[in-house]
Amino acid sequence: MTCEIMSTDDLPHNRLIWIDLEMTGLDTGCDSILEIATVVTDAQLNVLAEGPALAIAHPLATLEAMDDWNRNQHRKSGLWDRVLSEGVPMAEAEAQTLAFLQAWVPAGASPMCGNSICQDRRFLHRLMPTLEAYFHYRNLDVSTIKELAKRWAPQVLAGFQKESAHTALSDVHDSIAEMRHYRAHFAALADPSSNA
Numbered sequence: 001m002t003c004e005i006m007s008t009d010d011l012p013h014n015r016l017i018w019i020d021l022e023m024t025g026l027d028t029g030c031d032s033i034l035e036i037a038t039v040v041t042d043a044q045l046n047v048l049a050e051g052p053a054l055a056i057a058h059p060l061a062t063l064e065a066m067d068d069w070n071r072n073q074h075r076k077s078g079l080w081d082r083v084l085s086e087g088v089p090m091a092e093a094e095a096q097t098l099a100f101l102q103a104w105v106p107a108g109a110s111p112m113c114g115n116s117i118c119q120d121r122r123f124l125h126r127l128m129p130t131l132e133a134y135f136h137y138r139n140l141d142v143s144t145i146k147e148l149a150k151r152w153a154p155q156v157l158a159g160f161q162k163e164s165a166h167t168a169l170s171d172v173h174d175s176i177a178e179m180r181h182y183r184a185h186f187a188a189l190a191d192p193s194s195n196a
Contacts, residue, residue, distance in 0.1 A: 010042040017110040020171040021120045028122040037168035040104040051100035053169040057087030077166045094128040111138040115175045142175050145182045156185040
């Protein structure tokens, strides 16, 4: 009789939920979410599934009230037009995202993963509290690793270039790619036999 050892990397409670939001601005007290996207990976950062990338409906006046950077960026990315033409209500975006996540990861199992994720979490806490509560209270913030690399291993930081289109889904994939980069390089730095 042989016993096969199974990897725990793809067990649902070990999966990671990656999320990104595009917002009208950075003020978590009054700005709003324009777009949400999620991706689920296994523990080794292999993409298992993409959730819906949803534009959230807002009136034109809300878009016009944004600062210059946001107006220009969201026009350039096409998000401005998507918000006006195919945007869904905030509650529907939250419900669709939750339905996707429930099929892949148990509630409370995954930290919230992404770049500058504390900012996203603050918006979710105010505007999509049921979704925010679905995550573990911990964060896996790629920006923290970036800040550490800048100080402790600048050669690692210099080796990664983002390709962001400033859409939520492309930013999620950028965050995953960046985490893969850091994982590969930090593992090499920790290995005394490597030439890193």
